[in-house]
Amino acid sequence: MKVVVTxxxxxxxxHLVEELLAQHAKVHIIDNFSTGLxxxxxxxxxxxxxxxxxxxxxxxxxxxxxxxxxxLAAQAEVHRSMLEPKFDADVNISGTVxxxxxxxxxxxxxxxxxxxxxxxxxLQRSQLSEDDPIHPASYYGLSKWVGETYLRLFxxxxxxxxxxxxxxxxxxxxxxxxxxxxxxxxxxxxxxxxETFNVHGNGEQTRDFVFVKDVVQANLSSVKLGKQQTLNIGxxxxxxxxxxxxxxxxxxxxxLPIVHASSRPGDIRHSCLDCTKARQQxxxxxxxxxxxxLTETYHYHITNxx
Ligand SMILES: NC(=O)c1ccc[n+]([C@@H]2O[C@H](COP(=O)([O-])OP(=O)(O)OC[C@H]3O[C@@H](n4cnc5c(N)ncnc54)[C@H](O)[C@@H]3O)[C@@H](O)[C@H]2O)c1
Numbered sequence: 001m002k003v004v005v006t007x008x009x010x011x012x013x014x015h016l017v018e019e020l021l022a023q024h025a026k027v028h029i030i031d032n033f034s035t036g037l038x039x040x041x042x043x044x045x046x047x048x049x050x051x052x053x054x055x056x057x058x059x060x061x062x063x064x065x066x067x068x069x070x071x072l073a074a075q076a077e078v079h080r081s082m083l084e085p086k087f088d089a090d091v092n093i094s095g096t097v098x099x100x101x102x103x104x105x106x107x108x109x110x111x112x113x114x115x116x117x118x119x120x121x122x123l124q125r126s127q128l129s130e131d132d133p134i135h136p137a138s139y140y141g142l143s144k145w146v147g148e149t150y151l152r153l154f155x156x157x158x159x160x161x162x163x164x165x166x167x168x169x170x171x172x173x174x175x176x177x178x179x180x181x182x183x184x185x186x187x188x189x190x191x192x193x194x195e196t197f198n199v200h201g202n203g204e205q206t207r208d209f210v211f212v213k214d215v216v217q218a219n220l221s222s223v224k225l226g227k228q229q230t231l232n233i234g235x236x237x238x239x240x241x242x243x244x245x246x247x248x249x250x251x252x253x254x255x256l257p258i259v260h261a262s263s264r265p266g267d268i269r270h271s272c273l274d275c276t277k278a279r280q281q282x283x284x285x286x287x288x289x290x291x292x293x294l295t296e297t298y299h300y301h302i303t304n305x306x
Contacts, residue, residue, distance in 0.1 A: 002026040004066040006052055006099060007073030008045065009036025011175045012114065012167075016070055016216045017045050023220075028064050030057050030099075031073060035178050052095035061102035068223055069103050071096065072114040074144075077178060079264065081140035092143035093150075100154045110161045111151065112222045117166050117208070117232065117273055119145040127274035130166070130230055148230060155228060163226035165218055168234030168273045172212030172293060173300035181207065183241060184294070187248050188301040191256055198261040203242040208234035208272040211293035214286040221282035234273035235286045247291060251298045 003020055007013040008029030013036070020027050027045040030052060041047055050056040052073045061069065074092050075081065081088035096113070103111050118141035120128045136142040144166075151162040169181035177186050190197040210233060218233045249256055278284050288296075 001068065002028070002064065002066045003068045003070065004028045004030060004061060004064060005045075005070045005072065006030045006057075007036065007071075007114075009033055009038065009040050009047070010072060010076075011040075011172070012170055012212055012215055013070075013072040014040035014042075014174055015172070015212045016072070016219055018042055019216050019220065021045060028060070028066065030060055035076070035176065040174055053090060053098055058098055058102040058105075061099070061108070062106045065106050067109050069099065069108050069111045070114075070219055071099050071111055073099075074114065075140070078118060078138045078140045081138050081143065085139040088139050088143050089146075092140070093146050096147040097150055100150055100160065104154060104158045104160045108160065110163070110223055110227070112163045112165060112219050112226070113147060113151050114219075115148050115164045115166045115230075116141065116144045117168050117234065117271055119148070119166065120271070122269060124270070127236060127272050128232065129274040130232055130277055152230075161227050163222035163228075164230040165215075165222060165226075166230065166232050166273070167215060168208035168210045168232070168271065170212055170215050171209050172297050175212070175297075183207070183244065184209065184248075184297060187245065187256065188297060191248065191252055191298075192301060192305055194257075196257045196259050197245070199241055199245075199258050200261050201263040202260065203245070203258075204240050206238035206240045206270045206272065208237060209239050209244070209290055209293070210234045210286055211288035211296075214284075214288055217287075218278060218282060218284050221284050225282045229277070229281050231278040231281060232273040232275050233278055233284075234275055235290075236273060236275050237290070238270065238272045239290055244290075244294075247294055248298065251291075251295055
């Protein structure tokens, strides 16, 4: 099987690339290295250093004719989207349309799109399901929703098979302090440097933290079982920022100095996903609980201390 992974040099993309190579796929990466790193890319992957929003990226897909495309490249910072909505739309909307157009033109069999639970906005539910209303509170959430809608229309109008995966907060080794929901990476960075960690608000805001290796498995299952599906990918468990700090301190064996700062525009108070549909359709359940995932992430940071 030949695949293209856009954003394959990034946090989630590089884990997906690693697993695809382990399963003997031929892997091509399209990445402009705006947040991705050369050191994230395994040796056996072929790298095309291009922007997804260019004719060069379109040509890579036309030339390589992959069976499957995993589309992860994105402007993935909620905060940046609030400051630069046009840049966010250029990458996440125009860039996505360019990739879809190339996929259709080169008869790609299936595309898996990395979407986000940010498109539900501040909707107050104990768990958000795929049938809940879409009401983004950030331009990033909006651009992901538009991206999903383009995938649906490319299927309905041109027959390009797709899966939209709406991730909760993904965490794990190689995550940097840029990007969506990077609070775990920030805590790890502060633990190492001994600097103070800024808790926005009172720390009782909750998130659904899903480990990166579980997200990789959801991507892989989507190829066979996720056709024309839009699915939440999370753990369905709520963890507050205060609890996250507590667990990390437990693993580390000492206290993290914290200070409380004001909440940021676009930030969501509580977010937790109902993943019943992914369980049923993809036969997927997350294998890592928060303690196991945090422990693996912690050891990565200790081993790769800069
Ligand atoms: N990390 C999370 O918690 C989370 C949650 C929901 C959705 N997502 C989505 O998952 C995907 C991967 O996120 P991540 O956390 O690995 O982020 P990341 O920033 O580590 O990875 C994004 C990759 O895309 C590349 N990229 C960015 N703009 C590009 C462009 N114009 N052309 C080519 N390459 C470009 C970057 O260099 C990077 O390698 C993104 O689509 C993101 O929106 C992430």
